[in-house]
Amino acid sequence: MSVSGTLRLKRGDFELEAELELPERGVTALFGRSGSGKTTLLRCLAGLERGEGWLSVNGCRWQHGRHFLPVHRRPLGYVFQEASLFPHLRVRDNLRYGYRRVAAGQRRVDFDETVHLLGVEALLDRHPHALSGGQRQRVAIARALLASPRLLLMDEPMASLDAASKAEILPYLERLHTHLEIPVVYVSHALEEVARLADYLVLLEAGRVLAAGPLHELLVRSDLPLSHADNAAAVLEARVLECDAVQQVIALECGAGRLWLSHPPAPTGTPLRVSVKARDVVISLTPPQDSSVLNCLPARISEIADDPHPGHLLVRLTIGDQTLISRITREAAKRLALVVGQPVYAQLRGAALS
Amino acid sequence: MLGLTSSDWEALRLTLRLALISTGLLLVLCLPLAWWLAHTQRRIKVVIEALVALPLVLPPTVIGFYLLILLGPRGVVGGTLERLGVGHLAFTFTGLVIGSMIYSLPFVVQPLQNAFQAMGRRPLEVAATLRAGPFDRLLSVVLPLSRQGLLTAAVLSFAHTLGEFGVLLMIGGGIPGQTQVASIAIYSHVEALDYASAHRLSLFLMLVAFTLLTCIYALNRRFKVVGVMP
Numbered sequence: 001m002s003v004s005g006t007l008r009l010k011r012g013d014f015e016l017e018a019e020l021e022l023p024e025r026g027v028t029a030l031f032g033r034s035g036s037g038k039t040t041l042l043r044c045l046a047g048l049e050r051g052e053g054w055l056s057v058n059g060c061r062w063q064h065g066r067h068f069l070p071v072h073r074r075p076l077g078y079v080f081q082e083a084s085l086f087p088h089l090r091v092r093d094n095l096r097y098g099y100r101r102v103a104a105g106q107r108r109v110d111f112d113e114t115v116h117l118l119g120v121e122a123l124l125d126r127h128p129h130a131l132s133g134g135q136r137q138r139v140a141i142a143r144a145l146l147a148s149p150r151l152l153l154m155d156e157p158m159a160s161l162d163a164a165s166k167a168e169i170l171p172y173l174e175r176l177h178t179h180l181e182i183p184v185v186y187v188s189h190a191l192e193e194v195a196r197l198a199d200y201l202v203l204l205e206a207g208r209v210l211a212a213g214p215l216h217e218l219l220v221r222s223d224l225p226l227s228h229a230d231n232a233a234a235v236l237e238a239r240v241l242e243c244d245a246v247q248q249v250i251a252l253e254c255g256a257g258r259l260w261l262s263h264p265p266a267p268t269g270t271p272l273r274v275s276v277k278a279r280d281v282v283i284s285l286t287p288p289q290d291s292s293v294l295n296c297l298p299a300r301i302s303e304i305a306d307d308p309h310p311g312h313l314l315v316r317l318t319i320g321d322q323t324l325i326s327r328i329t330r331e332a333a334k335r336l337a338l339v340v341g342q343p344v345y346a347q348l349r350g351a352a353l354s
Numbered sequence: 355m356l357g358l359t360s361s362d363w364e365a366l367r368l369t370l371r372l373a374l375i376s377t378g379l380l381l382v383l384c385l386p387l388a389w390w391l392a393h394t395q396r397r398i399k400v401v402i403e404a405l406v407a408l409p410l411v412l413p414p415t416v417i418g419f420y421l422l423i424l425l426g427p428r429g430v431v432g433g434t435l436e437r438l439g440v441g442h443l444a445f446t447f448t449g450l451v452i453g454s455m456i457y458s459l460p461f462v463v464q465p466l467q468n469a470f471q472a473m474g475r476r477p478l479e480v481a482a483t484l485r486a487g488p489f490d491r492l493l494s495v496v497l498p499l500s501r502q503g504l505l506t507a508a509v510l511s512f513a514h515t516l517g518e519f520g521v522l523l524m525i526g527g528g529i530p531g532q533t534q535v536a537s538i539a540i541y542s543h544v545e546a547l548d549y550a551s552a553h554r555l556s557l558f559l560m561l562v563a564f565t566l567l568t569c570i571y572a573l574n575r576r577f578k579v580v581g582v583m584p
Contacts, residue, residue, distance in 0.1 A: 048479055071482035072490075078483035084476050088498045097494075098484030147484050 002183050003028075003151060005055030005063070007044045016040050016051065016207040022200065027177055027184040029194040029215070031226075032204035038187040039081075041204065042153050045185065046078050047071040058150050077144030079154040083136035085128035091139050092124040098147030108148040117179065118142040118172055134165030138172060145176075152184040158193065173197055191226065195219065195233050195275040220323045222305035222314050227325055232278040234324045240270040255320030257297040259348070281326035282347040283315060285336055295348040299324065301340050304333065317346050357554045364531050365539035366558075372447070372522075372535060373515035376454040380462045380511050381504065383455075388466035389496075393475070406463045409456060418524025421453050425525065445527045450535070453525040454515045461510035469503025470496075502574065509570050516563055 003022040009015070016037045022028045030038040043049040047062065048071055055063040057076075062069045077098075085094050099111060115121050118138045128136060137157055144152060157173075158166045170193075176184070177197060188194050194201065194215070201218045203210040203226070211224055219226055220234045236259075238252035243265035250266060252259040252274065259274065266272070287296060302323070303316035313333050317324045324346055338344070358366075387406075391399060409417060425432045425443035432442030443449035477499060481491045497504065519537040526533030528542065536559050543552035 046483060048482070070487075071479075072485050072487050076483060078480075080476070080480065082476075084480045086477060086480070086495065086499075097481070097486075101485035101490075143484065 002058050003045070003056075003185070005045075006053040007041065007051040007055060007063075008053050009040060009044055009049060009051035011040070014040075014207060016044070018202075018204070018207070018209050020202065020209070021212070022183055022185065022202075024183060025181060026199035027186050027197050028200040028202060029198035030185060030187045030202050030204060031189065031191075031194055031198075032210075033189055035206075036204040037207040038189070038204055039155055040207075042155050042185060042187050045151075046076055046153055047074055048078075075148065075150040077147055077149030077152045079137070079141050079144050079152070079157045081156045081159050083128075083133075083140040085131075085136055085139060085143075087128055089128075090124070091120065091126050091128065091131070094128065094139060095120075095124075095143050095146055098143060102148050106148060109145055111146065114142050114145050117175060118145075132165065133161050134168040137161060137165070137169055141172070141176070145180075150182055152180065152182055154184065154186045156187050156189070158190075159188075170196065191229060191231050191233065192275075195235055196273070216323065220316055220325045222303060222316065222325075227278065227314055228308050230279075232325060232327070233275045234278070234322075236274045236276065236319070236322050236324070238272050238274050240266045240268050240272060242268065254297075255322050256299070257319070259295045259297075261295075276324055276348055277350065278314065278325040278327040280348060280350040281317070281324055282349060283317075283326055283328060283332075283336065283338070284345045284347060287345050288347060291347065293347045293349055297324075297346050297348070299344055299346040301338060301342045301344060304338060304340060317344070319346065356558060358558065359551070361530055361534075362536075362539060362551070362555050365534050365536045365555075368447075368531075368533075369516060369535040369537070372450055372454055373512045376451050376458065376515055377462075377508055377511040379451070380455050380458060381508060384459070384462045384466055384507070388463050389470055391463065391467045392470035407460050409458075410460050414457060414518070414520025415524055417457060418453060418521040421449070421456070421521070421525045425449050425452065444525065445529060445533055447526075447533065449525045450522055450533055453521040454518055457518060457521045458511040458514045461514050462507040465503045465506040465510065466500065469500035473499050505570065505574055509567065513563060513567065516559070 002024040004020060006019045008017045014037065018037070018041050030041060032038050040049060044051040045055065047069060050068060053063065054061070054065070061067060062074055086097065089097065095115065099107070115124070118141055120135070120139050120142055123131060123135055123139060131139065141157065158169060161169065174197065186197060198215050200213070201215045202212045203218065203224060211218055211221070216235050218224060219232070221227060226232060236254045238254035238259060241251040241253045241258065243250045245265045248262055248264055249260055250263045252261060252272060254274065261274070282293070297319050299317040299319045301315055302318045305314045305316070307314045307327060311329055312327055313330055315326045315328060315333070315338065317326060326346065391403060422444055423429050427433060427436055427442040427444070429442070432444060436442050443452065473496070477495050478491050481495045486494060517537065518535070519541070522533070522535055523538055528534045528538040534542070536555060540552050540555050543555065
């Protein structure tokens with residue numbers, strides 16, 4: 001485990017007490033509603049807040065007892081909610097600010113490559129106030145990466161952006177996901193964002209860790225609030241099988257069957273993540289012959305759980321070695337006489353690639 | 355030259371030196387004070403703020419009077435210095451510097467405090483996450499981002515010292531060549547009923563002050579920076 005620690009912080013009525021064990025690679029989302037302590041925990045990891053406890057990153061003690069490594073000595077990158085570019089510096093000098101403060105021998109990123117990765121080449125000579133919100137946030141991300149971090153911390157980098165800017169920046173974040181070989185901790189309160197970007201999830205509630213684990217497991221656990229949210233979703237890991245360039249459709253292999261999705265062509269074998277909302281999964285007992293729903297996967301019911309809504313049930317479906325959740329009415333479950341262990345067919349009314 | 359006597363020039367030189375030294379020292383010393391005032395949550399802040407603002411409302415003679423007592427041979431500070439063999443500070447240039455610094459204190463602290471408050475902590479946090487240590491952050495972030503506040507503080511302090519009279523007369527005594535600044539020299543000319551000399555020096559001082567301020571405001575207009583982070 002590359003990031004581990006126990007951190008405590010008291011601020012007035014709020015008390016944070018979190019134990020963390022984060023994986024070495026990939027994106028960990030700190031997820032919870034506002035006030036749950038996500039940002040505070042992230043600031044504690046960075047050293048911007050001084051909590052009690054210990055913290056170790058890549059085998060280095062960042063905090064232990066009275067030892068507290070100051071922020072500027074921690075090899076981290078931090079992306080704030082607002083881009084917070086230095087207004088007195090052009091984009092180029094904003095980017096170089098952290099870059100030139102890292103000794104040349106310790107730099108692990110290339111300036112031009114990073115600028116290209118975030119698509120900010122054309123902005124280098126501009127002043128921050130002449131950029132759009134999405135552009136600023138891209139510059140801020142590039143600036144953080146150029147400091148050669150061993151841990152990237154991102155505090156809801158898309159929260160202050162409008163929908164268009166979010167759509168603009170998401171592909172860059174996904175690119176980071178595949179390019180970076182360092183752990184990323186990403187604070188968010190948007191489930192869709194987490195389902196698209198995260199691999200590992202830490203669920204926070206009132207300053208405490210409610211649950212932590214791989215994203216696909218936590219999303220479908222009926223004892224956690226995630227699976228009961230209105231936009232609750234499961235994710236399936238899939239690979240591109242074939243493409244139809246004319247119809248802009250691709251076929252995916254996801255363990256137990258084949259999925260068709262509208263998507264521009266992608267090379268065969270490309271791993272893709274498909275998120276399927278619980279309200280979009282329809283259960284039928286026989287394979288539907290006369291339905292407009294294209295995607296149908298054989299599944300087995302692994303759990304039937306109560307939903308906070310009195311008329312709804314949450315059904316967990318096992319598909320190969322993956323899991324989907326479906327929200328159906330109690331009435332429907334009664335009519336179909338659904339029981340745990342029963343083989344059924346899961347029709348996906350909608351599936352989004354992420 | 356310009357009909358000014360050599361003692362007039364001496365007084366002007368002294369004024370300029372006093373204004374430069376006290377402004378420079380004030381800027382350095384007020385940086386940490388203004389930073390603390392801008393960010394502290396402690397209740398004692400209001401007391402310190404009131405103390406800093408005191409020279410705005412007190413008659414300069416009051417400040418000068420207490421300074422004279424404090425820095426003189428029998429005062430706490432002057433007496434101690436005397437015993438250490440340094441000599442007391444009444445009627446000395448050092449005394450003048452201390453007096454004009456105290457008198458101009460609010461004119462430096464307040465613009466700096468406002469600049470720091472407008473800047474907030476975020477730029478510093480960002481700089482720290484980008485590997486900048488404390489002193490580095492001061493030079494690369496705090497000073498450039500608060501340069502308007504710094505300029506305002508410097509101009510106000512400098513101009514205020516040029517026009518100072520009461521404090522300097524009390525603490526310095528107006529000894530020609532030593533503590534007689536321009537404003538006191540004008541007063542002496544008037545007392546001696548030498549209105550023509552008073553007039554020349556006054557007009558000269560007015561022109562200098564006006565030119566200086568015009569230059570500085572022109573500079574400020576050109577180098578204005580956005581005060582908030584985008």
